[in-house]
Amino acid sequence: MVVRRQSRMRQAIYEAVLNHPVHPTAEYVYEQLKPQHPSLSLGTVYRNLGILAEQGLIRKIESQSGADRFDGNVEPHFHVRCRECGRLEDVFLSYDGQMDAQVQATTGYRIEEHFVTFSGLCPQCGKKEK
Amino acid sequence: MVVRRQSRMRQAIYEAVLNHPVHPTAEYVYEQLKPQHPSLSLGTVYRNLGILAEQGLIRKIESQSGADRFDGNVEPHFHVRCRECGRLEDVFLSYDGQMDAQVQATTGYRIEEHFVTFSGLCPQCGKKEK
DNA sequence: CTCGGTGCAAACGTTTTGCAGAGCA
DNA sequence: TGCTCTGCAAAACGTTTGCACCGAG
Numbered sequence A, B: 001m002v003v004r005r006q007s008r009m010r011q012a013i014y015e016a017v018l019n020h021p022v023h024p025t026a027e028y029v030y031e032q033l034k035p036q037h038p039s040l041s042l043g044t045v046y047r048n049l050g051i052l053a054e055q056g057l058i059r060k061i062e063s064q065s066g067a068d069r070f071d072g073n074v075e076p077h078f079h080v081r082c083r084e085c086g087r088l089e090d091v092f093l094s095y096d097g098q099m100d101a102q103v104q105a106t107t108g109y110r111i112e113e114h115f116v117t118f119s120g121l122c123p124q125c126g127k128k129e130k
Numbered sequence C: 001c002t003c004g005g006t007g008c009a010a011a012c013g014t015t016t017t018g019c020a021g022a023g024c025a
Numbered sequence D: 001t002g003c004t005c006t007g008c009a010a011a012a013c014g015t016t017t018g019c020a021c022c023g024a025g
Helices: A008-018 A026-033 A042-054 A097-107 A123-129 B008-018 B026-033 B042-054 B097-107 B123-129
Strands: A059-061 A069-071 A078-082 A088-091 A110-121 B059-061 B069-071 B078-082 B088-091 B110-121
Touching (some): A008 A026, A026 A042, A042 A059, A042 A069, A097 A110, A097 B088, A097 B110, A110 A123, B008 B026, B008 B042, B026 B042, B042 B059, B097 B110, B110 B123
Parallel strands (some): A078 A110, B078 B110
Antiparallel strands (some): B059 B069, B078 B088
16 A cells, blocks of 8 residues: 555545544535635545545445445444435444355355345324325 | 326336346346337436335445445345455355444444455355366 | 646446337237 | 337536746755
8 A cells, every 4th residue: 555644635524534422424524624624626525535435434234226425433333224315323232243254154255244224114204104 | 305207217227126136236136128129218217216225125235446336135134245356245244233223322323234355255256266 | 856646527338217119009 | 199218419526737937945
């Protein structure tokens, strides 16, 4: 890997992901930082989110239909997504590493991790649907 | 929902997904059907895959980095993806519906289902990496 | 001074959409 | 005949990349 220098922009992008309660998209991070950093470009946001994910400082979460999201919490944890409004939140359940071993034995894959995503309706959308 | 008519094209697209061992992309379905249906267009494939998924006849699987994949198996089951070559296969583990209830209780979401994706190296890529 | 970071804009791959015509009920 | 489905092409969308300049070390 290339040796990375310290850069104010990357630090700001990192903090924007860390400090945000939701799991922001690249576009969202861009809009958050644009006021304080008028020269910022979207390409830089994408580049740095990619670098940060590669370094293991943040995680990239693929979102079904729509833009990728990023997560400042790198501990194993799961997510719940509202199928109506797309809201994505953390779920704290114990990570069952035994499942990885079990799948590794039956599939022949060298399993490194697994992701769990719950899907349903968030409280707001659940009310509307009734 | 709009009342759907029967269409040969949609039926053919449905069968292409069902009869295929892997989890095909829209592009792949298109290439499979093009020889027998020279007038077929990619837009029609996308439209019909969307309709079939909406009707619950197939499932849409979001694939991290790359094109969406479709799955003719609508029974709850999980997937394993090779992080190197992107191969996606089924994993048969018992579906734990209790987890849904547990998450519903702690998050307030009305949970309908959950998805599990294992990630690692497939046997071929595992060999290369050694 | 060197080499990584940045802004800008163009390009990319995937998916969606507007339209006019074909086809099912 | 109604309204859906289709092909086509253009456009939308999220993301990546080439380039020239800026800036950290």
